Amino acid sequence: MPANKKYLITSGWTKASKFLAAFLGSLIALTSAEIALLSKLDQTIVVWTASYCILILWVFLMLLVYWIRKAWVSWLILAGITLLSAFFF
Amino acid sequence: MVKDKRNYNVFFNVHTVSGIVISVGLFVIFLAGAFALFQWEIDNWHHNKADRPFKIDIDYDRVLELVEQQGYEMKGRNLVIRYYKNFDYIKAIARPLTDESDSSYTTIDAKNTGLISLHFDPETYEILDKDPVGVISLGRYIYHLHYFRQIPIIGKYLAGFVALFFGLAILSGIIVHWKKIILNFFTFRIKSSIKNLWTDGHVALGILGLPFQFMYAITGAHVGGMAALASLPIFIFAFNSDPDKMEKIFYPLPTVNMENFPEPSEQTEGPSINDLLYPALKLLDPTQVREGDVILFDYGKKEGRALVRFHSLYGDDTQFTNRSYQLIRLADGLVLEESTQATFAHDTDYTIKQLHYARFGGFFVKIVYFIMAIITCYVILSGVMIWLVARDKKTYARKAKFNRNVGAIFVGACMGLYPAIALFFCLVKLFPSSFETTCNVFFLFWLVYTVYSYIIKSPFKVNKHALLLAGVLGIAIPLINGLTTGLWLWKSYGLGYSDTFFVDILWLIMGTITMISALIIKPVEKKNKSKEERKVSYSYQTQNELVDLPELK
Numbered sequence: 001m002p003a004n005k006k007y008l009i010t011s012g013w014t015k016a017s018k019f020l021a022a023f024l025g026s027l028i029a030l031t032s033a034e035i036a037l038l039s040k041l042d043q044t045i046v047v048w049t050a051s052y053c054i055l056i057l058w059v060f061l062m063l064l065v066y067w068i069r070k071a072w073v074s075w076l077i078l079a080g081i082t083l084l085s086a087f088f089f
Numbered sequence: 090m091v092k093d094k095r096n097y098n099v100f101f102n103v104h105t106v107s108g109i110v111i112s113v114g115l116f117v118i119f120l121a122g123a124f125a126l127f128q129w130e131i132d133n134w135h136h137n138k139a140d141r142p143f144k145i146d147i148d149y150d151r152v153l154e155l156v157e158q159q160g161y162e163m164k165g166r167n168l169v170i171r172y173y174k175n176f177d178y179i180k181a182i183a184r185p186l187t188d189e190s191d192s193s194y195t196t197i198d199a200k201n202t203g204l205i206s207l208h209f210d211p212e213t214y215e216i217l218d219k220d221p222v223g224v225i226s227l228g229r230y231i232y233h234l235h236y237f238r239q240i241p242i243i244g245k246y247l248a249g250f251v252a253l254f255f256g257l258a259i260l261s262g263i264i265v266h267w268k269k270i271i272l273n274f275f276t277f278r279i280k281s282s283i284k285n286l287w288t289d290g291h292v293a294l295g296i297l298g299l300p301f302q303f304m305y306a307i308t309g310a311h312v313g314g315m316a317a318l319a320s321l322p323i324f325i326f327a328f329n330s331d332p333d334k335m336e337k338i339f340y341p342l343p344t345v346n347m348e349n350f351p352e353p354s355e356q357t358e359g360p361s362i363n364d365l366l367y368p369a370l371k372l373l374d375p376t377q378v379r380e381g382d383v384i385l386f387d388y389g390k391k392e393g394r395a396l397v398r399f400h401s402l403y404g405d406d407t408q409f410t411n412r413s414y415q416l417i418r419l420a421d422g423l424v425l426e427e428s429t430q431a432t433f434a435h436d437t438d439y440t441i442k443q444l445h446y447a448r449f450g451g452f453f454v455k456i457v458y459f460i461m462a463i464i465t466c467y468v469i470l471s472g473v474m475i476w477l478v479a480r481d482k483k484t485y486a487r488k489a490k491f492n493r494n495v496g497a498i499f500v501g502a503c504m505g506l507y508p509a510i511a512l513f514f515c516l517v518k519l520f521p522s523s524f525e526t527t528c529n530v531f532f533l534f535w536l537v538y539t540v541y542s543y544i545i546k547s548p549f550k551v552n553k554h555a556l557l558l559a560g561v562l563g564i565a566i567p568l569i570n571g572l573t574t575g576l577w578l579w580k581s582y583g584l585g586y587s588d589t590f591f592v593d594i595l596w597l598i599m600g601t602i603t604m605i606s607a608l609i610i611k612p613v614e615k616k617n618k619s620k621e622e623r624k625v626s627y628s629y630q631t632q633n634e635l636v637d638l639p640e641l642k
Contacts, residue, residue, distance in 0.1 A: 003105065007098035031322040038327050043338050047323065048437040051316040055307050058319070059256040063264070066103050067096065 017071040021078060026061035029081040030054045036085035097265065104261040107254045108472050114237075114251040116469045116503040118309070121235035123462035124228075124510060126447055126455050127595075131228030133588035135517055137574050140585050144211055145370050147172055147179055149362045149383060151214050155207075156181055159216075162201040164389035171382040178217055179209040227517050230528060231510065236313060249313025256306035259299065266292055284478040291471040294464050301461045302468075308445040341434055342384070343396065343416055345425045350418070362395065365422040369397045369415045379448075385419070393419035400439075412439070452591075466503075473499050474548060493546055501542020502535070504555035507603075509535040511562035514596065518569045549612045556607035563600025567593035 009015055034050040065074040124131065132138075152170055157163055161183075168183040183205040208217040225233070237244035266273060273292045278285045295302075310316070328334045366383065384396040398414040413429040443449050447458045477496040485492060513531040520527060542551040570593055571577035578597070582590040 003098040003102040004094075007095040008102055027319060028322075031319060035323055035327050038323065044341060044432075044434050047320070047338050048434050050323075051320060051437070052307055052311055052441065054319045055253065055256070055310045055315055059253065059260055059306075062257055063100070063103070063260055066099055069095075 014071050018065055018074070021071060021074045022062040022065040025075060025078040026058050026065065027054075029061065029078040029085075030057055032082045032085040036088045039089055100261045100264045104258055104265055105476065107258045107261065108469075109476055111251045111254045111258070112469055112473050113499055113502050114247070115255055116466055117237075117506060118235055118248060118251060119462045119465045119469065120503075120506050121231050121510070123459050123466075125232040125235045126458055126462070127592065128228035128232040130588040130591055131231065132226050133228075133586075134570070134592035135227040137576055137586065137589055140587050144172065145378060145381065146367070147211065148214065149366060152179060152181055152209060153362065153385075155209065155214060155216065156205060159205075159207070160201055161205055162186060166205075166385070166388045168205065168385045168388055169382055170385070171380070172211065173380040177211065179211050181205060181207045181209065226524070227513065231513075246314045246318070249310050249315040249318070252306050252309030252313050253315055256303065256310065259295075259303050259306055262295060263299070266296070270296065284475065287471045287474045287478060291468055291475060294471075295468045298461055298464050298468065301458075302465055304444055305465075308441050311441050312445055339434065341432060343414065343426055343428070345394075345416060350423065350425060362419070365417055365419065366395065366397055368422075369417065369424075388419070391420065394425065395419055470500070470503055473503070477548065494543065496548065497543045497546045497551070498539060500548050500551050501539040504551055505535050505538030505542065508555050508558035508562055509538065511559045511566065511596070511600070514566045515562055515569050518566075518573050521573075549610075553607055553610055556603050556610075560600050560604030560607050563596045563603055566596040566600070 009018065031054070034046065034054065037046045037050075061078070064077075068074045068077070147170070149170060153163075153168075156168070165186060166183045168181060171180045171182070185204050186202040209215065210217055233239060236248040240247065263270075273289070274296055277289045277293060324330060324335055328338075362383075362385075379400050381397075381399045384398070386394045386396065395417045396414060397417065398412060400412045412435070414427065415424055416426040417424055447455045473496065477492065477500075480488070480492045509531055512534055513527065516527045516530060517524065538555065541554075545551065567578055570589070576584070576586055576589050578590065578593050581587075581593065
């Protein structure tokens, strides 16, 4: 049974925006968080833990982006993570 | 609860789209990957090599002498001499010597100071002129197929992306099925309708294989280059694109401050490295060692050191990864440092690879992995079938032709791979001298089967014929091996060809099971039941349609 179209986004621009947020936005947010952690903690441990944690969290953030209704809200959250990381860096 | 319905549909859409996009790629990864678990065994089967123990006592002095004979400047080098189980060569590699004042000094091609990369025969110590890694045989070829290495450059990253999307499909699938997770797990309706059959199998086996599949999604993305991709910004921004700094963090080597140790009492002229290293090697059990490398630091200098590292085949009770090292001073053989504890960096890297390649627990774990991988193949294929069957309706009449064509190609490409691999095994034994042609025949067969599926457009027939072909070819494999090489099933194990025995028996069992299932499967009957039955089954179905669209209150 395919998903009911009534609940899905129909606008092509919003779709593209969500896709970009899910793949690129999440990755940028996660790597900036990692760079922030690198400056505070043991670098070897952070680099290696991040090497697989980023992959898991990336998938979770992708789902988060699709779960949030508005594309701009998800962009805002991802930008928030990035800015917070820059603040702690 | 409109809100929940919206979430359900959104996650369901993510699950469907990510699943259908990666389906064929993922099927190839898991089916070829299932065989790639046994790549060394298959390689040994291909060339009929007898079992041989790991050779610990390499003549390191001789290797060094041979490297020096090639005219390389050795003073100050960090030389790695490496030997893996199953690899039929010893490898000696060293980076170009560095000198900041002279930039031509460090180039890779510089005659005496450049990169050293040599391969030696472990028996005769002849230099192998051809790079032995480049010589491909059957097991290795299937291993390469499982991450699309045949596609140049992007193949590996493509596989990494597929693994990442697989993680997305798994998680969204779990969310979609969360509310009915226990009920659906115990539901298996064989007789009601084809769609229910596929759905129940998809859900039950998907949940059953969840830990295995999620582990593979993450480790697969990790080894498939996604970790490297995600680390790229860190490399650029946090380490200013300095590879040395990055390497120190990623692959830290044990370092000691040489000043803490007393000077060597007398400087022996050209100490024998063998004599220094063999005491360390004596501590090891050769049947347990999987890979060993010796790194000579600052060779030829006063503070020259040798790092002897070994990985054992299995972890012990206390550690999942098992390795040990000794750092030895080259001048007099003083042991500067020794440890059997893995470092964090090493442990993480190694654990991910242990999990991905099923290197722990021996054959039992590999067989469990193999079965789980085949189950995952079923989950993928049933997902495609659900996608197809769900669109086989009047509301989708406009796209019916397109859906049927896409479905036929997907199912044909997935199912065609299995008999193609079986054919591949037969052909390498029938025509041992022409491996490249065999590879082309393998791909050609796969293509032809996909085209065949596109023409007949009946998933049932495509499945049945693929299983029939794979069954016949699979049973033929041990027979062909026996006929061409004389290593029959009942002989090979006794003669010490345990890998040959294993691959033959694996194909015999798989071929038989495939054959039986191909002969007993029947198409699920179309719904032409009596009115009474239909009424009962209808209420039953609407009740169970909840698998797909729960009515949330």
